[in-house]
Amino acid sequence: MIDEHQQEQAALHALGALTPAETAAFEREAAANPELARLADDLRETAAALAHTAPPVTPPAHLRAAVLETIGAPIPFGVAPRAPATNAHAAAIWLQSAAVAALLILGGWLWTDRQRLLHENEELRAADTLAQIQLRILTATPDRTTPGDAALLWNAARQEGRIETRRLPVPDKGKSYQLWVIDAAQKDHPINAGVVPIDDRGAGELRFHPARPSAHPAAFAISLEPSADPALAPQGPVLFVAQ
Amino acid sequence: MPSPNSEEVVPDAPASPAAGLRTPAASAAEDIAAQDRRLMAAAADGDHAAFAKLYDRLAGPIFSLVLRMVGDHAEAEDVFQEIFVRLWKSAPNYDGAQSSVFSWVVTIARGKAIDHLRSRGRRRQTFTESVDEFPEAAAASASAIEVTDAALLAQHHEEAGLVRRVLTELPGEQRESIELAFFGGLSHHEISARLQQPLGTVKARIRRGLLRLRDHLPGRGLGIRQAERESGKEAGSRP
Structure with a gap:
């Protein structure tokens, strides 16, 4: 039987939130108590899943080469040799393939959408070689973890941009998503870039011109504001940010 | 659903239906975990190609985690390299009976990131504050989209979406304490001081x-662990 104190210690241990002395004491106790050890294992697995909530960033490609070079691996690396499938593994492989196929559908959709933005980015670059077009992915602020995706293109030379959103929560009645440009020189005075219209599926699109020019946009942000009273400065919670 | 801002009025959750059942998502997660263990076992035997493949599977979420913790791209790159070199050297020590590869790597990654933060004498509040405090992750993500693999992207997207959804359903105070511990590397004493809440309250929230x-996370905890134990520990388990 595990009491609340032991549960607390197991949870804190899983998050690495115990002091070294407390950690040692807990691990001694868990070593003598299989049920507690099992709980500690389970909570460690649960805690590890929190890593997936970090804003997704792919490491630069040069890091891979650096790591592999450091460990003495021959470069370039190919794919690991594929082991021949056995009957015993056939069912598992089939299930895995089905799961991967389902994931591919979702991944393919995301990939296509992002490719489309990249393609549009390229088209805009081609249309105006002087333009400084940037692609920014807006990420949910960690303390809010609002679901949905948002990405924008910003043309510094033209002082205009375009934002697209997908699967954002439909705002409560009387509320709307407002876009802001935070200029590096005036961070305390975000520039209103307009209200992002959202349909009932959370999809939206806005071509915008900030209310004031921004020579050096340090960030773009979406906050939730009262619809009837367009804010001159963000008053509601900031839900998405791109720096 | 509990109010995100409600205090400790929510009773402990009853055992979830997910705890004892194998959902398709759990099965998929189990397959992924088994593949990771096989690759780790091969890496422990000196198989560079297996390690490279393991790198490709783990690099995205681990780099994202480290960047969120240290809040600086250049520093995150340094810490990230240290982590993977350490993984290669420590691969023979991995015990598949004790943890999944992912949670083992996350533990190592968090340890390295926390060491780094402590060595710099600073712990940035990269996850609770304003736009100015927000890490560079969002900016860096723009460069990331060109190299993502569709299947892995989908896998991580699905995983992140699920965990975020469950995390969002927690009362805000519980979520905040957990994130301060996990991403901030703070001890419960430090969280108590930061939030100006009694230690007992912080412990109970966590x-x-x-x-x-x-x-509420199918495919983790009891699901995978029990399955592994019942199956007599697959490849990658160490005595």
């Missing part, structure tokens, strides 16, 4: 929040 997460 306990309730993490137990609730466990009960």
Whole structure:
């Protein structure tokens, strides 16, 4: 039987939130108590899943080469040799393939959408070689973890941009998503870039011109504001940010 | 659904239906975990190609985690390299009976990131504050989209979406304490001081929040661990 104190210690241990002395004491106790050890294992697995909530960033490609070079691996690396499938593994492989196929559908959709933005980015670059077009992915602020995706293109030379959103929560009645440009020189005075219209599926699109020019946009942000009273400065919670 | 801002009025979650059942998502997660263990076992035997493949599977979420913790791209790159070199050297020590590869790597990654933060004498509040405090992750993500693999992207997207959803359903106070511990590397004493809340309150929030997460994340905790034990530990397990 595990009491609340032991549960607390197991949870804190899983998050690495115990002091070294407390950690040692807990691990001694868990070593003598299989049920507690099992709980500690389970909570460690649960805690590890929190890593997936970090804003997704792919490491630069040069890091891979650096790591592999450091460990003495021959470069370039190919794919690991594929082991021949056995009957015993056939069912598992089939299930895995089905799961991967389902994931591919979702991944393919995301990939296509992002490719489309990249393609549009390229088209805009081609249309105006002087333009400084940037692609920014807006990420949910960690303390809010609002679901949905948002990405924008910003043309510094033209002082205009375009934002697209997908699967954002439909705002409560009387509320709307407002876009802001935070200029590096005036961070305390975000520039209103307009209200992002959202349909009932959370999809939206806005071509915008900030209310004031921004020579050096340090960030773009979406906050939730009262619809009837367009804010001159963000008053509601900031839900998405791109720096 | 509990109010995100409600205090400790939410009772401990009952055992989730997910705890004892194998959902398709759990099965998929199990397959992925088994593949990771096989690759780790091969890496422990000196197989560079297996390690490279393992790198490709883990690099995205681990780099994202480290960047969120240290809040600086250049520093995150340094820490990230140290982590993977350490993984290669420590691969023979991995015990598949004790943890999944992913959670083992996350533990190592968090340890390295926390060491780094402590060595610099600073712990940035990269996850609770304003736009100015927000890490560079969002900016860096723009360069990331060109190299993502569709299947892995989908896998991580699905995983992140699920965990975020469950995390969002926690009362705000529980979520905040958990994130301060996990991403901020703070001890419960430090969280108590930061939030100006009694130590007992912080401990209770973390306990309730993490137990609730466990009960609502299929394919983790009891699901995978029990399956592994029942199957007599697959490849990658060490005595």
